Structure formats: structure tokens, C-alpha cells
Amino acid sequence: MLTQKKLLYLKKDWLSGSTVTKVTALGCKTWTADPHSFSVSDDGLFATFLQYQDPNSCFDHDSVFVVSFSTPEQSHRVSLFRNQQGAENTPWNPRILSISWGSQTSSSLYVIIYEDGNMPVWKIDISQDDGKMGWKGLATPVLQNGCVSSLFTLTRREGQERILVVRSTFDRAGIVEIIAHDADYQTGVRLIAEHCVPSSSAMHEKNSFQGAEARISAFIQKPGHFVSGKKYPVIIILHGGPNDAWRDCWPKFWNPLVWTDQGYVVITPNISGSTGYGVSFATSIYQDWGGRTLTDLECLFSHMETSMPFVDLSRVIGAGYSFGGYMMNWIAGNRLSTRFCALIVHAGLYSTRNLMSGDFPV
Numbered sequence: 001m002l003t004q005k006k007l008l009y010l011k012k013d014w015l016s017g018s019t020v021t022k023v024t025a026l027g028c029k030t031w032t033a034d035p036h037s038f039s040v041s042d043d044g045l046f047a048t049f050l051q052y053q054d055p056n057s058c059f060d061h062d063s064v065f066v067v068s069f070s071t072p073e074q075s076h077r078v079s080l081f082r083n084q085q086g087a088e089n090t091p092w093n094p095r096i097l098s099i100s101w102g103s104q105t106s107s108s109l110y111v112i113i114y115e116d117g118n119m120p121v122w123k124i125d126i127s128q129d130d131g132k133m134g135w136k137g138l139a140t141p142v143l144q145n146g147c148v149s150s151l152f153t154l155t156r157r158e159g160q161e162r163i164l165v166v167r168s169t170f171d172r173a174g175i176v177e178i179i180a181h182d183a184d185y186q187t188g189v190r191l192i193a194e195h196c197v198p199s200s201s202a203m204h205e206k207n208s209f210q211g212a213e214a215r216i217s218a219f220i221q222k223p224g225h226f227v228s229g230k231k232y233p234v235i236i237i238l239h240g241g242p243n244d245a246w247r248d249c250w251p252k253f254w255n256p257l258v259w260t261d262q263g264y265v266v267i268t269p270n271i272s273g274s275t276g277y278g279v280s281f282a283t284s285i286y287q288d289w290g291g292r293t294l295t296d297l298e299c300l301f302s303h304m305e306t307s308m309p310f311v312d313l314s315r316v317i318g319a320g321y322s323f324g325g326y327m328m329n330w331i332a333g334n335r336l337s338t339r340f341c342a343l344i345v346h347a348g349l350y351s352t353r354n355l356m357s358g359d360f361p362v
Contacts, residue, residue: 114276119147147249168250209303212295218269233315240322242273321346
């Protein structure tokens with residue numbers, strides 16, 4: 001049985017030390033997954049947190065909940081819609097990493113989400129919908145490039161909301177910026193600090209190809225001394241998870257720059273099961289852990305043959321960590337292994353029997 005956590009609310013009078021309210025558990029009473037990413041509004045009137053429905057699912061997307069401290073026993077789910085800028089707003093169900101309140105008022109939230117190989121920042125303007133739908137939120141993008149790891153709200157200045165963000169990209173290990181925007185989302189960026197990698201001039205781009213049943217997005221990094229018309233050895237690196245993804249960020253391990261500096265073309269595909277491309281794509285490999293992903297890789301080889309003349313298909317290495325390591329073991333027992341010169345397994349699963357004897361939800 002998985003360990004369960006709870007968010008508990010208790011109001012105290014800190015001057016007298018007396019308890020004002022009884023302990024109240026926050027969260028949807030019929031949902032059993034752990035609430036997390038707790039944040040209190042600046043005015044102290046509301047709290048927000050994330051929670052998904054089933055703790056035994058690896059693929060659920062969190063819902064946003066708001067609770068008023070005047071009625072802490074009631075947690076309200078926020079129905080999210082994407083701001084289509086004049087067109088009809090559409091339902092929005094991203095995979096949310098973290099959530100925090102905007103400055104000064106209880107009318108806006110900032111979220112970091114997983115989206116198409118990035119971790120962008122979106123702002124959600126929330127309101128009560130006259131009792132018809134409870135709470136609703138209208139989401140608008142604020143910062144979309146790279147991967148934001150930390151976000152802090154600052155005080156408003158000259159009518160603009162301001163946030164401090166820390167983010168990274170493939171070639172910039174750390175960027176600290178202040179993002180300011182007005183009510184019309186006219187955004188200004190002020191760079192505070194930056195750490196680049198001046199010794200590497202690797203070229204990176206995003207590409208896509210048709211996979212088993214959907215288009216697969218992939219990052220391609222080329223050596224800094226890349227010459228058109230020349231062929232380069234290739235390494236294909238698979239991420240872990242499988243409910244994870246390659247993103248435009250500074251990787252803590254399996255950094256592509258280590259390989260591009262040695263003259264390799266690095267391909268990091270977001271194969272079936274990756275996050276940031278919708279729930280159906282993430283759940284598509286459920287109980288088909290090797291099959292669909294193997295087909296995706298076969299399609300990648302076909303794509304390299306037809307659309308990537310700069311790769312040397314006689315010099316291809318496969319590598320992966322965690323679920324990616326499991327896939328390297330899976331490839332080793334299939335015909336596709338003949339397309340690789342070597343396979344590298346990092347913390348990969350070898351015995352599925354041992355995994356199924358634990359409490360990991362498969």
C-alpha cells in the first residue's frame with residue numbers, strides 16, 4: 001500500500017497560543033492521491049494546491065484546487081480553460097509541476113507546466129462562476145521558452161505584475177530573470193544573471209517524425225564543428241519514466257554536450273509515454289511498455305534514412321536510463337538491435353518479475 005500524505009489546516013492565535021479552529025484536512029474528500037504544491041495567497045484568505053484522483057496511476061494530471069480559510073472544510077476544484085485571445089476558450093488539462101499565487105490579490109495563479117519539450121510559465125486568472133461551475137480559471141502563457149525550475153512572485157510596480165524565474169536551456173545552465181507583464185500580457189524581460197557554456201558551440205533543433213500511432217517530437221544536437229555534407233556518428237538517448245520527457249533544459253546527467261563535443265549527433269526523442277503531449281499520448285504505452293516504444297524507434301531509423309543525410313547509420317549507439325535502460329535491454333532481445341553498434345544501460349530494469357512484486361503501479 002502506498003503511503004498517503006495530507007494537508008492539514010489549523011488556525012491559532014499566536015499571541016495567546018490558543019487554538020482558534022480544529023484541525024481540518026484539505027483536499028477533495030473522494031480523491032485519495034496526495035495533495036501537494038501548497039501555496040497561500042498574499043492576503044492570507046485563500047490557499048491553492050494540486051491533487052489528482054487515483055494514487056495508483058502514474059499518468060494522471062493534477063487538478064487545481066482552491067480553498068477559502070473561512071470555510072476550510074470545502075476545497076473547490078478549478079475548471080481550467082485556455083485563453084484563445086478572442087476566440088472561444090477551450091478546456092485546458094496540462095501536466096502541472098508547481099503552482100503559486102500572484103502578488104497582492106487572490107485572483108491569479110502562476111503555474112509551471114510540462115509542454116512540448118519545455119517547462120513554461122502560464123498565468124491563470126481565477127474567479128467564481130456564479131455558482132454554476134464553482135471556480136473557473138483562464139490560462140494565458142507568460143514565458144514559453146526553456147525550462148523554468150523556480151518561480152517567485154514579486155510586488156507589483158507601475159501597474160505590472162512581476163515574477164522572478166530561474167530557468168535553463170540545453171546550452172545555458174542557469175538564467176535568472178524578472179518577467180513583468182501588464183493586463184494585456186505585454187511582457188518585458190530583465191536579465192539578472194546567466195551562466196552559459198562558451199566552450200561549446202553545439203547546434204540544437206527540434207524535429208518530429210511519425211511514430212507508432214502519433215507524431216514523435218525529438219531534439220537533435222549537432223557538433224559545433226558541423227559541416228554540411230559530412231556524416232557523423234549518432235547516439236540515441238531515451239529518457240526515464242516513462243512518464244517523463246526530454247526538454248530544452250540543462251540536464252543533470254546524460255548531457256548531450258558531452259557527446260557533441262566528441263563529434264556525435266545526439267538524438268533525444270520523446271517516445272510514446274512521454275509527458276507534455278497530452279494524457280492519451282502519456283497513457284498510450286500502459287501495459288505495452290516495450291512494444292509501442294520499439295515501433296517508435298524503428299520509425300526513427302526510417303526518418304534518419306530519408307530526412308537526415310548527415311548521420312552515419314553504420315555508427316549508431318543506443319543509450320538510456322531508468323525506463324530508457326529497460327528499453328535498451330528490450331532492444332537487445334529484438335531484431336532492431338542489429339542497427340546499433342552498442343547499447344548502454346544506465347539503471348535500467350532487467351527483471352519485470354521483481355518490479356511487479358512491489359507496489360509500483362503498473
